[in-house]
Amino acid sequence: MAGCGQSQGGQSTLHAESDQTRKIMHLWWGMLAAAGVVLAGALVLLAIAWRRRTREGLPAVGKDEGVSTGLVVGFGIVIPVTCLVILFFIADIGVVNATSAPKPGQTRMNMTVVGHQWFWEVRYPGTQAVTANEIHIPVKTPVNVTLKSADVIHSFWVPELNKKVDMLPGHPNSIELYSDQPGVYRGQCAEFCGLQHANMSMAVYVDPPAQFKAWLANMARPLAPPTSALAKAGQGVFMSQQCASCHTIRGTAARGTIGPDLTHLATRRTLAALMIPNDRTHLTQWVANPQSIKPGNKMPALGLSPQQLHQVVAFLQGLR
Amino acid sequence: MASIAHPEALRHVRRLERVWSERPGVLGWLTTTDHKRIGLLYLFASLAFFGAGGVEALLIRTQLLTPHGTTLSPAAFDQVMTMHGVTMIFLFVIPISTGAFGNYLVPLMIGARDMAFPRLNALSFWIFVASGLFMYTGLITGNGPNAGWFDYVPLASRTYNPGSGIDFYALGLIFNSISSTAAAINFIVTIFKLRAPGMSLNRMPLFCYAFLAVSFALVFALPALSVDCLFLELDRRLGFNFFNSAQGGSVLLWQHLFWIFGHPEVYIIILPAFGIATSIIPTFTRRRMVAFPMVALAEILVAFIGFGVWAHHMFSVGLSTITTVYFAAASMMVVIPSAIQLFAWLTTLVTGTPIFKTPLLWIIGFIVFFIIGGLSGIMFAAIPFDQQLTDTYFVVAHFHFIIFGAAVFPLLGGLHYWFPKVTGRMYHEPRAKLAFWLTFGGSALAFFPMHIVGLLGMPRRVYTYAPGLGWDIYNQLETAGAYVVACGLVLLVANLVVSYFRGEPAPPDPFGGATLEWSIPSPPPAYNFAVIPTVTSPYPMWDVADREADERKLEQGVMVLERGHETPATTVLDADLDEVLEMPSDSAWPILVALMLTGVFAMLLTGHLVPMYVFLGLLGVTVVGWHSVEPEEA
Numbered sequence A: 001m002a003g004c005g006q007s008q009g010g011q012s013t014l015h016a017e018s019d020q021t022r023k024i025m026h027l028w029w030g031m032l033a034a035a036g037v038v039l040a041g042a043l044v045l046l047a048i049a050w051r052r053r054t055r056e057g058l059p060a061v062g063k064d065e066g067v068s069t070g071l072v073v074g075f076g077i078v079i080p081v082t083c084l085v086i087l088f089f090i091a092d093i094g095v096v097n098a099t100s101a102p103k104p105g106q107t108r109m110n111m112t113v114v115g116h117q118w119f120w121e122v123r124y125p126g127t128q129a130v131t132a133n134e135i136h137i138p139v140k141t142p143v144n145v146t147l148k149s150a151d152v153i154h155s156f157w158v159p160e161l162n163k164k165v166d167m168l169p170g171h172p173n174s175i176e177l178y179s180d181q182p183g184v185y186r187g188q189c190a191e192f193c194g195l196q197h198a199n200m201s202m203a204v205y206v207d208p209p210a211q212f213k214a215w216l217a218n219m220a221r222p223l224a225p226p227t228s229a230l231a232k233a234g235q236g237v238f239m240s241q242q243c244a245s246c247h248t249i250r251g252t253a254a255r256g257t258i259g260p261d262l263t264h265l266a267t268r269r270t271l272a273a274l275m276i277p278n279d280r281t282h283l284t285q286w287v288a289n290p291q292s293i294k295p296g297n298k299m300p301a302l303g304l305s306p307q308q309l310h311q312v313v314a315f316l317q318g319l320r
Numbered sequence B: 001m002a003s004i005a006h007p008e009a010l011r012h013v014r015r016l017e018r019v020w021s022e023r024p025g026v027l028g029w030l031t032t033t034d035h036k037r038i039g040l041l042y043l044f045a046s047l048a049f050f051g052a053g054g055v056e057a058l059l060i061r062t063q064l065l066t067p068h069g070t071t072l073s074p075a076a077f078d079q080v081m082t083m084h085g086v087t088m089i090f091l092f093v094i095p096i097s098t099g100a101f102g103n104y105l106v107p108l109m110i111g112a113r114d115m116a117f118p119r120l121n122a123l124s125f126w127i128f129v130a131s132g133l134f135m136y137t138g139l140i141t142g143n144g145p146n147a148g149w150f151d152y153v154p155l156a157s158r159t160y161n162p163g164s165g166i167d168f169y170a171l172g173l174i175f176n177s178i179s180s181t182a183a184a185i186n187f188i189v190t191i192f193k194l195r196a197p198g199m200s201l202n203r204m205p206l207f208c209y210a211f212l213a214v215s216f217a218l219v220f221a222l223p224a225l226s227v228d229c230l231f232l233e234l235d236r237r238l239g240f241n242f243f244n245s246a247q248g249g250s251v252l253l254w255q256h257l258f259w260i261f262g263h264p265e266v267y268i269i270i271l272p273a274f275g276i277a278t279s280i281i282p283t284f285t286r287r288r289m290v291a292f293p294m295v296a297l298a299e300i301l302v303a304f305i306g307f308g309v310w311a312h313h314m315f316s317v318g319l320s321t322i323t324t325v326y327f328a329a330a331s332m333m334v335v336i337p338s339a340i341q342l343f344a345w346l347t348t349l350v351t352g353t354p355i356f357k358t359p360l361l362w363i364i365g366f367i368v369f370f371i372i373g374g375l376s377g378i379m380f381a382a383i384p385f386d387q388q389l390t391d392t393y394f395v396v397a398h399f400h401f402i403i404f405g406a407a408v409f410p411l412l413g414g415l416h417y418w419f420p421k422v423t424g425r426m427y428h429e430p431r432a433k434l435a436f437w438l439t440f441g442g443s444a445l446a447f448f449p450m451h452i453v454g455l456l457g458m459p460r461r462v463y464t465y466a467p468g469l470g471w472d473i474y475n476q477l478e479t480a481g482a483y484v485v486a487c488g489l490v491l492l493v494a495n496l497v498v499s500y501f502r503g504e505p506a507p508p509d510p511f512g513g514a515t516l517e518w519s520i521p522s523p524p525p526a527y528n529f530a531v532i533p534t535v536t537s538p539y540p541m542w543d544v545a546d547r548e549a550d551e552r553k554l555e556q557g558v559m560v561l562e563r564g565h566e567t568p569a570t571t572v573l574d575a576d577l578d579e580v581l582e583m584p585s586d587s588a589w590p591i592l593v594a595l596m597l598t599g600v601f602a603m604l605l606t607g608h609l610v611p612m613y614v615f616l617g618l619l620g621v622t623v624v625g626w627h628s629v630e631p632e633e634a
Helices: A019-051 A065-098 A209-220 A229-240 A280-288 A306-317 B007-020 B025-031 B035-063 B074-110 B118-140 B165-193 B206-238 B251-285 B292-308 B321-333 B335-351 B358-379 B383-389 B393-417 B419-423 B429-455 B472-502 B544-556 B589-606 B609-628
Strands: A109-116 A119-123 A130-132 A134-138 A143-149 A154-156 A165-167 A173-177 A183-188 A201-207 B566-570 B577-582
Touching: A019 A065, A019 B335, A019 B358, A019 B383, A065 B292, A065 B321, A065 B335, A065 B383, A109 A134, A109 A154, A109 A165, A119 A134, A130 A134, A134 A209, A143 A154, A143 A165, A165 A173, A201 A209, A229 A306, A280 A306, B007 B544, B025 B035, B025 B589, B035 B074, B035 B118, B035 B472, B074 B118, B074 B165, B074 B206, B074 B251, B074 B393, B118 B165, B118 B589, B165 B206, B165 B589, B206 B251, B206 B292, B251 B292, B251 B335, B251 B358, B251 B393, B292 B321, B292 B335, B321 B335, B321 B383, B335 B358, B358 B383, B358 B393, B358 B429, B393 B419, B393 B429, B393 B472, B419 B472, B429 B472, B589 B609
Parallel strands: A109 A143, A134 A201
Antiparallel strands: A109 A119, A119 A130, A143 A173, A154 A165, A183 A201, B566 B577
């Protein structure tokens, strides 16, 4: 993880970049300190037990059963109750409210993320913008994210920005995304969702406001028709083969909803939910045989000819 | 009673031997109703499943040694991961603690000659083995359950999981819970009714309190799991919509029912370990447990409060804040009885004169790991922390410290503690200590880094991970630790096997134990007690005068009960002698009933309804057969 406060796409809970995660992190360090004291105390007791293994009773007080029972009451009841009450008020009354889901109208911006086996569909209500796996938000702006699922249970988790919240079919949840710092924050599905649960990652790009605005405006636009002959041929392949039945490219007849929206695929830095970089080599490999990269995903190998493959990759690389 | 010289005493003992003898050979093991032999069958079967679960653990750790590991395919990983959890919980820890330790020791500790329902006991065992093999049939044929041991819907629904793996899981667990329920009821009745005269509830060993609490918890928790699995099968097979949100069902219904069972389950797993700890500590510190009544009460309280905390497994599903706060408070309450027991053990150790032999070493390892796992457990009662770290490797670290460190370590300590009693041989102490240190060190190495890698953001249940996230080194340490644990456990088993053949002969009471099992020869005779003992304190072996009185009774033929398979029943609270019970002897009906039940479940799984009804009919016939030879009332 790079210094300078600029996150480079890690997903450590100890690298907090929002108010929520900082509070949770402080809670962790406090609990760790208290736990350390308890563990050390118990180890000291065990060490005393070993040192005094040939002598009965306690140092100083000797063999008084009342004192022994008193120790159990003190260490087993009084001290734990005191610590737990303190922890309860700090964590479950204090921090829990600071990290709870935003109330309607409390945030300046709304978006929706839908979990799919195994990618994230990202929508910006009020605009036509739809993308996948790479979420952009403006810096220092609280965003209310509505979380849904298209199939099984997933869990939306970007550890440096907030806690996790599950995405359940038929039961939308919400979470606030906010960052003090521009940068890239990595997230990953945290609820077991089947074969490729391990490869269901996402990246949150926190952009300066102007950059975000430009990105969103581009994202909302439909397809800019290809100009080169190669890419035009590629569009023909895309529409005539099975691609269009699973993917949407806004502004064309491709309206499939099984796979991610590809309207601006070339603006994304990665493919297959962060598995591989989005360059010509990897994109070609992916289209040629998706199952060799991400076994079990819903995209079949289409058996394109080398020429068709070349054309369709050229088309996809032009989707900016 | 190695020194039976008196001719009258010898005559009584010979007669008891004749009355309680069973068929020899394999047939004897298949038809046995002797709680000790059933306990040993449970022990060997559950250890075999432990071996399978251990191999699965090593496969998982080998796959995760490096990023992009290729040991297991994603599909194989999901099945192996699921069966690792199912095996360790349902086929190892519960059967070895209740089935093996409970079966073997509870009657011996309370001065009884068998469990209250010996044939039901045999049935429990055969159903347990059949249900385990049933589920493993799935894995071996490549159709293992693959949605995790928690089996969340809709991932486990037919839409997303069309194979038969989930059916092996759901039917297998319903099948398995029949066994556990029968065993639990047997323990409750045995502990309440078969205690030796004078063993009033306040004189009952803490070990038996733990098993009483576990048995009640099982009876109340298992129905939730069985109903959940039944709903799942109805959804999968007959198109019901219990869990289908599109048709008004709820995916959270599965989770609620699962954890209403699943959290008490945690205490079902750990309470027998507490019971073993409270047996071993007084023996090796040569003093009575500090705060005995508080510990007894705490064992019951843990099992009780454990039923009110289930939703803390669901803090990230979007429950209302007030709901999560209630469950967090309840979860904190359960800390108190655990802390009472912990400090009772520690204070007993500090104020006693401990001898650090292998059984006590395992208990000290247990105490250390229970504190670490308990402290990380308390952190999950801090709701926001839970919501950040749940479903990461931090949780995996937490519950492995609890389940392996705190639940299994006492079982391994108990294996050494009662080894001389069961086999009549002493185990080899230096090798046993080496096995302990290897396992202890290996566990710390395997499980501690999981805390760190969880904090660094690694989710659980992933078959692989990307490089560059700072996780690699911790995963390598964990894998190394897993192999060290494997070495320790192999050494432990090898040592016990060698000791069984070459160990020094064991006296009846090699460690100066406090409870009644040490009053009889090692290994115990089939009838357990030549004279039903009379008890006046919770530490009957340390009441020398009482035990001498029992020996004189043998000479006089008092409380020998030698007219048949006889054992006394006593009153529930005060254990006053109530009546003498005639117990059934060995029988082939339990294994036949279990076989027919296996047929029913196998045919349900494969969807062959006609053979299923045939097996159901045969099951009815075997049940009638069982009851046709009911023992006559004495």
